[in-house]
Amino acid sequence: MTGRLLAYRPGVRDGIGASVARRVLPVVLLLALLAGPGSAQDTVPPTPEPPPTPPATGGWGAFGVSPRPGTTVVSATILFAHGSASDPADASGSAWLTGEVLRRSVEAALDPELRASTELEVRVDRTRTAFRLVTLPDRWRDAWEALEEGVFDRRPGQAELEAARAELEEVFAFESDAPGRDFENEFRGLIAGARSPWSHDPRGRRADVANVTLDDLERYRSRHYDRSAATVAVVGALSSAEAAEVVTGEDPPPDGYAAAVDFEPAGATSGQSLWSAPERLELTREVTSSWIGVAFPVDPTISRTVLEMLVHRLVEELDPDPPPPGTFSVRVRLEELRGRPLLTVEAAVLPEAAERWEARIVESVELIASEELDPAFFGWHRRHFRSARLLEEAAPEAEGLRRAADLLRTGRPRELRSEIWELQGPQLARAARTLGPPRILVMGPDLSAEVRTP
Amino acid sequence: MKKGGGRLLAMTPPLPDAGPGAGRRPRPIVLAHAVVLLAAIPGATSLPGAEVRAAQEAFGSGQDRVASQHPLEPDTVYTLPDGPRIVTLPAPGAATVSLRLSIPVTEAPAEAGAGRLLQMLAVERARGKAEPVGSEVTGARTASGVAYTVSGPVEEIDHLAWLLREVAAAPSNDVWFRRARTRLVAEAREREETPSGRIAAELRRAIAPASAPLGGTTGTLESLTLAELRNVWARTHRPSEMTVVVAGDVPLELLLLTTLDLGSPSDGPTTLPSRDAPRLTPNQTEVIRYWYGEGHMLSGVDDPRGDVAALLVAEQLRSLDRDFETTVQLWEIDSRKALVTFGAAYARDRQAMRSALRSALDATREQLTPAKVVEAVARVRARALFGARTPSGRTAFVGRHLEIAGATAAGTVFLEALDAVTVESMRAFFTELAASPALEAEIRP
Numbered sequence: 001m002t003g004r005l006l007a008y009r010p011g012v013r014d015g016i017g018a019s020v021a022r023r024v025l026p027v028v029l030l031l032a033l034l035a036g037p038g039s040a041q042d043t044v045p046p047t048p049e050p051p052p053t054p055p056a057t058g059g060w061g062a063f064g065v066s067p068r069p070g071t072t073v074v075s076a077t078i079l080f081a082h083g084s085a086s087d088p089a090d091a092s093g094s095a096w097l098t099g100e101v102l103r104r105s106v107e108a109a110l111d112p113e114l115r116a117s118t119e120l121e122v123r124v125d126r127t128r129t130a131f132r133l134v135t136l137p138d139r140w141r142d143a144w145e146a147l148e149e150g151v152f153d154r155r156p157g158q159a160e161l162e163a164a165r166a167e168l169e170e171v172f173a174f175e176s177d178a179p180g181r182d183f184e185n186e187f188r189g190l191i192a193g194a195r196s197p198w199s200h201d202p203r204g205r206r207a208d209v210a211n212v213t214l215d216d217l218e219r220y221r222s223r224h225y226d227r228s229a230a231t232v233a234v235v236g237a238l239s240s241a242e243a244a245e246v247v248t249g250e251d252p253p254p255d256g257y258a259a260a261v262d263f264e265p266a267g268a269t270s271g272q273s274l275w276s277a278p279e280r281l282e283l284t285r286e287v288t289s290s291w292i293g294v295a296f297p298v299d300p301t302i303s304r305t306v307l308e309m310l311v312h313r314l315v316e317e318l319d320p321d322p323p324p325p326g327t328f329s330v331r332v333r334l335e336e337l338r339g340r341p342l343l344t345v346e347a348a349v350l351p352e353a354a355e356r357w358e359a360r361i362v363e364s365v366e367l368i369a370s371e372e373l374d375p376a377f378f379g380w381h382r383r384h385f386r387s388a389r390l391l392e393e394a395a396p397e398a399e400g401l402r403r404a405a406d407l408l409r410t411g412r413p414r415e416l417r418s419e420i421w422e423l424q425g426p427q428l429a430r431a432a433r434t435l436g437p438p439r440i441l442v443m444g445p446d447l448s449a450e451v452r453t454p
Numbered sequence: 455m456k457k458g459g460g461r462l463l464a465m466t467p468p469l470p471d472a473g474p475g476a477g478r479r480p481r482p483i484v485l486a487h488a489v490v491l492l493a494a495i496p497g498a499t500s501l502p503g504a505e506v507r508a509a510q511e512a513f514g515s516g517q518d519r520v521a522s523q524h525p526l527e528p529d530t531v532y533t534l535p536d537g538p539r540i541v542t543l544p545a546p547g548a549a550t551v552s553l554r555l556s557i558p559v560t561e562a563p564a565e566a567g568a569g570r571l572l573q574m575l576a577v578e579r580a581r582g583k584a585e586p587v588g589s590e591v592t593g594a595r596t597a598s599g600v601a602y603t604v605s606g607p608v609e610e611i612d613h614l615a616w617l618l619r620e621v622a623a624a625p626s627n628d629v630w631f632r633r634a635r636t637r638l639v640a641e642a643r644e645r646e647e648t649p650s651g652r653i654a655a656e657l658r659r660a661i662a663p664a665s666a667p668l669g670g671t672t673g674t675l676e677s678l679t680l681a682e683l684r685n686v687w688a689r690t691h692r693p694s695e696m697t698v699v700v701a702g703d704v705p706l707e708l709l710l711l712t713t714l715d716l717g718s719p720s721d722g723p724t725t726l727p728s729r730d731a732p733r734l735t736p737n738q739t740e741v742i743r744y745w746y747g748e749g750h751m752l753s754g755v756d757d758p759r760g761d762v763a764a765l766l767v768a769e770q771l772r773s774l775d776r777d778f779e780t781t782v783q784l785w786e787i788d789s790r791k792a793l794v795t796f797g798a799a800y801a802r803d804r805q806a807m808r809s810a811l812r813s814a815l816d817a818t819r820e821q822l823t824p825a826k827v828v829e830a831v832a833r834v835r836a837r838a839l840f841g842a843r844t845p846s847g848r849t850a851f852v853g854r855h856l857e858i859a860g861a862t863a864a865g866t867v868f869l870e871a872l873d874a875v876t877v878e879s880m881r882a883f884f885t886e887l888a889a890s891p892a893l894e895a896e897i898r899p
Contacts, residue, residue: 070525070545070701070848074838112825116832118838136839207468237525321585380586383610388608390549394844417549418605 019045029329042260054428058248060396061232062407064257068396074140074236075397076247078151078267079404080129080222081266084202092197093204093219099124102221103131106150110143117142126198127336129224130404134397135238141246152225160329161214172206179287180348186291187441188344190281192337193284195379198301233395233403233413257403259411267409268300268339278437289328290444291346291355296360297436298341303427304409305419307334307341310431312385314345317364322383326353343435351444357443369432371425386420516682526842526851527866528699538696538713541862542704543848551608551702553712555658555851556857559690560600566669567638568678568686572594574634576602576621584617590846591617595668597786598857599690605846611704612651615712622696622717624687630810631680642672646739649897650781653745653796655711656895660748661794662787691717699853701845744804745897747796748811749785750887756859758834758872759883760791765830766880770818771810778807786858793887796895819884827877835872 057063084095099122107120118135131151131371135143150156175181181201188199222264236242240252274297312331319330328348335342349357373381393399393416403413405425480802495803525544532540538555545551559569577593580602584591589606602621604614625631645651645667658667666674693716700709752760761784778799785792795814799807842851 070543070548070845071843072525072848073843112829116829117836134840134843175568220467384586384588387606387610391588391590391605394550394605394846396843447742 002318007276025374036225040143041107044221052293056250057251057258057260057263058244058250059227060232060248060260061227061229062257062259062402063244063248063253064231064413065199065240065247065252066235066256066399066403066413067235067239067243068236068399071237071396072136073396074137074234074238074243075118075135075400076133076144076147076234077397077400077404078131078147079231079233079401079408080225081127081229081408083127084204085126085127085196085198086220086224086353087197087200088216088220089197089205090218091166091204091208091220092210093209093212093225095129095224096124096203097161097168097209098129098217098220098225099129100164100168101156101160101217102151103152104164105156106147108157108160109146109150109154114139114146120147123417125202128405128408132397132401132402139430140236140238140242144246146170152221152227156214156220157216158206161212161217165209165212165348168203168209169206171203177291179285180291181380182285183291183293183346183441183443185292186281186443189346190279190293190420190439190441191295191344193344198337225265229263230300231402231404231408235400235403257413259407262289263411265407265409265411266339267336267430270300271340273299273436274337274340274342275436275439278439280440280442284446285443286426287443287445288351290351290357290442291348292354292358294345294358295439296343297363298343299431299434299436302431302434303419304343304406305416306412306423306427306431307343307389308389308418309382309385309423309428311343312388313368313381313428314364316384317345317367317382318345318361326350326357350384351447354442354444358440362438365432365435366431369429369435370428373425374400375425378428382420382423385423386417389416389420469861482580489793508659508767525848526869528852528862531862532709533789534693534710534713537693538698538716539862540709540713541697541699541852541856542709543699543701543852545702545845547700548703548845549607550605550845551611551700552599552605552704552845552849553612553614553618554603554699554846555622555716555871556596556599556601556696556697556853556854557691557717558695558857559686561666561686563666564674565678565682565686566666566674567642567668568689570669570684571631571634571638571675571678571683572625572687573600573602573636575625575627575630576600576623576751578630578634579623580604580617580620583620587598587613587618589614592620592846593621596854596857597668601850601853601857603846603849608702608704611702611708612661612711615708615714616681618698619715622691624691625680625720628680631683635678640673642667642675644671645669646672648744649665649739649745649798650796651899652739652741653747653798653895655748657680657747657794657796657808657893658785658787660895661751661792661892662786665788688718694718697853699849699856699859700816701848702755741897741899743798743800744807744899745796745798746804746808747794747895748892749792749794749895750815750890750892752791752793753886755789755791756855756864757791757883758867758868759875759880760793761834762872762875762880763793763825763828763887764885765833766822766826767793767814767818769826769830770821771795773812776803776806776810776812778803780811788857801899802893815884815888819881819888820883822877822880824877827880829876832895835869838869839870 016451035251046079072103082095082146084092087094103122107115107118110118114135117139120134121132123130123132132148133147139390185199185201192198204212232247234247241257244250244252311334315330316333318332321326323330328350329346331346335344345361347361364433381394393402402416406413470583527543528541529544530542530544534540559572561568566884573593573595577591584604584606587606587610589604589610591602591604593600593602602618604617606614645655655667658665670678680806693713696717698709700712738881754760764782764784769782771782778797780797783794785794795811795812797807838851840846852862852865855868856862858864859867861867
């Protein structure tokens, strides 16, 4: 038992009165006796509780499962924190082709009935590679085992590489000299530097793709397809136990997800901004449209859900229905560079509208940053965002990809519904205010050039 | 599972009979009842005391409640007095909900295209109200009627119920009507003036001569007035004829709200008009290639062998080394299905094309193997289940099979029958199809 010795010294009158002191002092002395110096030596320190054993992930970096009894399929996503930015300098396209060739290899290994009951997709971007499987519940185990073996163990065949290469070559031929591709390359070069692998087309350079070999792909796979750094998310018509039994071989994680003790989430949580000064580049091309790209570095401490609503809000401003005159397309995305989030806005517009559009993009961010929305009006925006976001995840594989990405970024999946409910207007404004200085690229024709007649 | 519906009694007192020609039910009384129900809902998942007991007694006497774990098997079926049938699908904890409203529509020959026009106007009306909240509205003209699906977060159920009332409401805006009619006339003209549209129309006339094309003809659409369209609506959009399929985690009380004020009042026209359809100008569209097509009516109403057969026949035609184009489709016409094949070829290949199509059923049967049938069955099954993986997909699957076969569990019956398909049953199916005369159509340059 411990007591507390009150700050009272006998004989000192503290203004309460001597009679009070006489009543308090015996109690104080009794407490002091009970908490005397001998008691510390007699108390046995409590045995520290052993730390809780973290749920096993079966060798994966992190694993999550979300049973969805109201669906008819099972979806599983394997996500790696590597993409085309990890291509070797002399073998661009390695990430892309590795993913595509392994996908073909997995499909070829499925029996015809399973192949007919399964959809397998691979997505490779600059910093991520995702294998996404959707199959029927009664063939879930077979499909998963085929995926795992194909992604990690089985060496693909030359035929699969040639088929993937031929398909890519057709796309390159079609896009040859396409101004949209030119714009993408220039915009990415402005963001990360023209020499950075991050800036290159995720599909690689045409010349490199023509020369890539199976050994190149094996080197890429052995270096970057690391189970212990990858995340898996399963969503669908199965229980947590059924999912865990197949993926990890362990008991299901009690909270629906688990991360290995040594798993390092890929998302940055602090650090310097990607850049500190704005930059603007104007390029003239003989084209009939103009392209504008604006990139903002994002504060990595801002919640992902807030950032997604910021993207949604920007789309509302920049791409309403009906679209503003002179607009061909608008795209607003959250991307990643060197582990830090990046917000990019790209618009294809009539050349005469380019200047107005460049200002519009920057002003939209400033508008959101300065908005002090009435809670009811913010609630309307949030309602629209919630509908769009939840309907996006009506398909189990969409939720699966998002959960795998959350696990990779932070080690835990978001509960989107509750996070959206908790969004407040000031959070959105703050997120917009903390966007860093923009890097802007405008590419289009020179409208001031005189028309020469023969 | 027991078939048939339950009857909900005593949830709300019966509304006063407005009498013939009096139009809609008195708005204040309906609103009062809605207010009573709405007041009971916030923070509660059941109605206050006496109403709950009355409802439970009513349900106990005739409801169909099935403890089903299959996502495509209805959990509960309710039939309201003079109201729609409500079919619920299990979806515990789901974040979104979809409600699919289907309404049978029969058109007189002179009204061909009216259902499609109603559907277009309804979707346009509802989307304008859905967009600010981000809800989804889709619509389709099916072989049996019109169907609308509204989807959104579960928390938006009252807004979704409002959208459902919007899609079921009467057309009234003359400007929208004329604009929609103009678009449909353009669609009809495109069908009538393209070779593929012509062959499809010719085949349809051969297969179902009395059945009007769902999209209408230029003649019927151009002569249709808003007043006539409203008559079609009043005749067909009766709550007692409607079915609402719901996939979502929504309490009973809220579901009942979705059915308040749906559709047309119980009075109004009940018979088809006798006006003759405008005579169609013979289609003089010139073609460059020879077009030929065949249709075979299937005997079963919802026999999955038709879907499997369509895949197998398409594969067989694709396997031919040929210089002509072929198409295989499974049509729903009225309450039946037809396997349709058609193709196009230049003069030098026209005989080969016609021969390939005429012998397609026999050739497919002769080349059947267990492996081919297993794979085709797997593809049909996967297509059905993949399509049904979202709430809107589930309601579409259950709703469509209900419309085709008339039973709430028709979807799962279809899947069970699909699992029972074998190479022997497919051989028998092709033999039966080939034995019935093919309904032909041909267009020559």
